[in-house]
Amino acid sequence: MQLTKGFEQAACIMALLATQNRGIPLSSHVIHTRVSSSQTYLKKIMRKLVVGGLITSASGNSGGFSLAREPEDITLLQIVSAVEGKIHTYPNNGLLDLVFSDFKPIATEGNSAINAAFDAADQLWRQELDKVTIYDLLCQTLGTVDVPKVDWNKLQLSPSEQATAIVEKIRTNLRSGR
Amino acid sequence: MQLTKGFEQAACIMALLATQNRGIPLSSHVIHTRVSSSQTYLKKIMRKLVVGGLITSASGNSGGFSLAREPEDITLLQIVSAVEGKIHTYPNNGLLDLVFSDFKPIATEGNSAINAAFDAADQLWRQELDKVTIYDLLCQTLGTVDVPKVDWNKLQLSPSEQATAIVEKIRTNLRSGR
Numbered sequence: 085m086q087l088t089k090g091f092e093q094a095a096c097i098m099a100l101l102a103t104q105n106r107g108i109p110l111s112s113h114v115i116h117t118r119v120s121s122s123q124t125y126l127k128k129i130m131r132k133l134v135v136g137g138l139i140t141s142a143s144g145n146s147g148g149f150s151l152a153r154e155p156e157d158i159t160l161l162q163i164v165s166a167v168e169g170k171i172h173t174y175p176n177n178g179l180l181d182l183v184f185s186d187f188k189p190i191a192t193e194g195n196s197a198i199n200a201a202f203d204a205a206d207q208l209w210r211q212e213l214d215k216v217t218i219y220d221l222l223c224q225t226l227g228t229v230d231v232p233k234v235d236w237n238k239l240q241l242s243p244s245e246q247a248t249a250i251v252e253k254i255r256t257n258l259r260s261g262r
Numbered sequence: 263m264q265l266t267k268g269f270e271q272a273a274c275i276m277a278l279l280a281t282q283n284r285g286i287p288l289s290s291h292v293i294h295t296r297v298s299s300s301q302t303y304l305k306k307i308m309r310k311l312v313v314g315g316l317i318t319s320a321s322g323n324s325g326g327f328s329l330a331r332e333p334e335d336i337t338l339l340q341i342v343s344a345v346e347g348k349i350h351t352y353p354n355n356g357l358l359d360l361v362f363s364d365f366k367p368i369a370t371e372g373n374s375a376i377n378a379a380f381d382a383a384d385q386l387w388r389q390e391l392d393k394v395t396i397y398d399l400l401c402q403t404l405g406t407v408d409v410p411k412v413d414w415n416k417l418q419l420s421p422s423e424q425a426t427a428i429v430e431k432i433r434t435n436l437r438s439g440r
Contacts, residue, residue: 085351086351089353092352092355099358099362099372119357173264180270183297186417193404193405194277197399202338204390208383212379212382221375224375225372
């Protein structure tokens with residue numbers, strides 16, 4: 085039982101947008117190049133994030149995507165809900181009703197009981213993910229509360245040692261209090 | 263995000279076995295007739311329940327399946343774990359590492375942070391399901407703490423009004439204190 089790969093992609097898109105310079109939309113080309121998934125599938129994911137009110141899209145030459153609100157105000161649960169809808173972990177295909185079809189009222193109550201048990205567990209799962217914001221994750225990741233912003237549109241994707249070295253330097257500076 | 267249909271089948275098998283007369287194994291034929299799934303698939307599920315220590319199988323003419331312990335000692339989490347293994351809801355395919363491959367150490371820490379957040383939620387989910395036993399569910403379903411036992415081997419599966427009426431009568435008796 086896992087969230088879809090689409091959720092993992094959404095998490096990456098949100099990470100890009102949360103570190104993107106405010107006021108400069110991130111081009112869908114850059115998102116596509118970095119996330120390297122089918123363009124149709126990525127469009128679906130981004131559409132879901134737009135509909136879920138987590139990101140906004142601007143059209144035109146310098147168009148692209150931006151966070152709809154601050155990383156402090158976006159939780160993991162909100163991303164999960166936007167991409168996957170409401171979570172029900174018990175696969176309720178009515179099998180209990182079928183297996184005990186000769187004891188219908190009991191089967192129906194059994195079905196309610198097992199669904200209620202899973203609903204309670206699902207609710208705890210959701211509550212926990214609703215406590216964690218993108219900002220929390222960025223702070224943990226970078227080891228600082230000053231999350232630096234970049235313009236991903238201008239950064240070439242390359243696995244160069246140089247880029248890693250630069251970022252390590254930024255982090256060291258941030259950690260030492262700047 | 264849902265558990266597999268196999269889990270729903272396992273829940274039905276456990277419900278049959280928990281209400282089966284002790285000492286009389288339930289034949290795989292009856293399980294197959296009631297759950298009406300592919301025999302190969304059902305065998306896999308039952309094998310998982312045996313390996314998970316939740317049911318036992320006896321061979322021979324009057325062979326079949328029995329609960330390995332009392333319904334009071336079997337939790338929903340134990341059934342989930344037997345059928346699905348340990349649950350990790352975050353689909354960790356390493357996409358964050360790929361998307362931010364030019365910032366490797368940061369990507370790896372980001373991956374750890376998001377995994378830790380989901381692990382915490384998954385743990386709460388598991389803990390909640392570990393509190394609910396099959397016995398709890400049967401009591402809720404039947405509205406009584408005296409769970410009646412039957413020999414499912416001898417009951418014909420038929421959606422007859424009669425069977426429903428008989429069971430309703432049993433429940434009414436049980437509820438009124440017997």
